[in-house]
Amino acid sequence: MFKKFTNKSKRLCVATAKKGVGKSALLQWLKVSLPERYPQDLIIKVRGSEVTRDAFNLTAELHNPNDYIRDWMIRLCALVNREIAKNIGFALTDDKITLVESAELEGYKSKNLVGCLVSRFDKLMGKGQPLKSSVKEHLELLKRIDNPQVWILIDDLDATFQNTNKECLALSTFFSACRYVLQDIKGVNIRVTMRSDVWPTIRRFDESLDKLEQYVDEITWSEKDFRKLLFRRIESQSVELPFELPKREPYFTNEHYEEKAIALVFVPKVRWGDKDVYSYKVIYTLSYYRPRWAIQLSKLAQANATTRNRSVISKEDIDDVWGEYGAKRIADLVAEHKHQCKNVEEVVNGFRGEDRLLNRDDLFKCINNKILSHMGVYIDEKKVTSPREVGRFLYRIGFLMARSEDEAGYHHYNYSDMPDLLSSRTTNDYGVSWEIHPCYRQALNIKKINRSQRKRRGLAV
Secondary structure (H helix, E strand, O other): OHHHOOOOOOOOEEEEEEOOOHHHHHHHHHHHHHHHHHHEEEEEEEEHHHHOOOHOOOHHHHHHHHHHHHHHHHHHHHHHHHHHHEEEEEEEOHHHHHHOOOHHHHHOOOOHHHHHHHHHOOOOOOOOOOHHHHHHHHHHHHHHHHOOEEEEEEEEOOOOOOHHHHHHHHHHHHHHHHHHHHHHOOOOOEEEEEOHHHHHHHHHHHHHHHHHHHHEEEEEHHHHHHHHHHHHHHHEEEEEEOOOOOOOOOOOOHHHHHHHHOOOOEEOEEEEEEEEHHHHHHHHHHOOOOOOHHHHHHHHHHHHHHHOOOOOOOOOHHHHHHHHHHHHHHHHHHHHHHOOOOOHHHOOOOOOOEOOOOOHHHHHHHHHHHHHHOOEEOOOOOOOOOOOHHHHHHHOOOOOOEEEEEEEEEEEEOOOOOOOOOOOOOEEEEEEEEEEEEHHHHHOOOOOOOOHHHHOOOOOO
């Protein structure tokens, strides 16, 4: 999946993911690997907070989408200007020098962006910005590069995004600006990361973004990836372990070998629900498919096993640290989404002691009785007036998952899979039930649901 991010023919790539999945790692990898592949290219890596209007002292009022698009194009050009200045050792004394006027943008059409901006520095001579001889030399070197390329890497573009019309417009027009830049101007490659719940939100706000859907990829990790991840961690530390990794026999598949290695550290299988499953699959589920969380959970379980003088990590060790681990996950959830809802911690704690699986009516009843009757809740700066709005927010941030059940089993859906759920007052959302994700349950004393309760609530047994 990541190979396309280094491909010059893929001029725009957007990676969406939840926290702890690898968005920042991806861009850091690009920051390191792109100069090795393309040593003459300019590589610019910034955070979303560094491309705000304030970061460029832009104060003009924006009235319509075209104003926002031009504003984004000016900011993208300013990023390149700053990088050129840094590369040639030219100290910019005025931020306005880096800004491009709308009229100039028109002149850049069908031309190379870096070439146009390099030429722009020449024009600074005689305007209170004398160029040193060393700066002139560097400029001449840049001019000699045939078709110079620039890579703009923006991490967490949506860092403080709130789901308001104003912010949806500001963010959606960024992608429209990217489309115009890539269509009209040569030598630009853009890589962006953002949260997985934000893209579906702005995609529904602005229909024109359907043209960009092909450039968006969700970073996901499969059970197979997690097995390999745990194996690689064990393999990299095998010198310090009190045992040797198994020998690779000719008849071993990679899967077989990795499972045997993991079984030296974790018990091979544990009881999960009504069946025995591999330990790495439990780690996969409890980590919410996030590598960073998987390693944190494994380290906590390892410390517990060491304290109890166990030779391998067991299900009991995972159970012992589940509550502590869950508290860390709630803290992460609060830190990530507090800018959207100041009460998010109280809202989440409102589910303490509830069943882990709720139908729509019971979900709304819980929210009314334990949250809305005790506090005023604001989500994205708007006061909540119904339990559905709270439920939808919790679904959007991943605290709740949708679960459908039939004779073949059950299936889980998150917001990026089915963003329409809980958006209407008149539908029952296909009769799905709502499940609190396992990583949060122990910390909130969430009850297990037995067969009689499931029948009473009209859920599949």
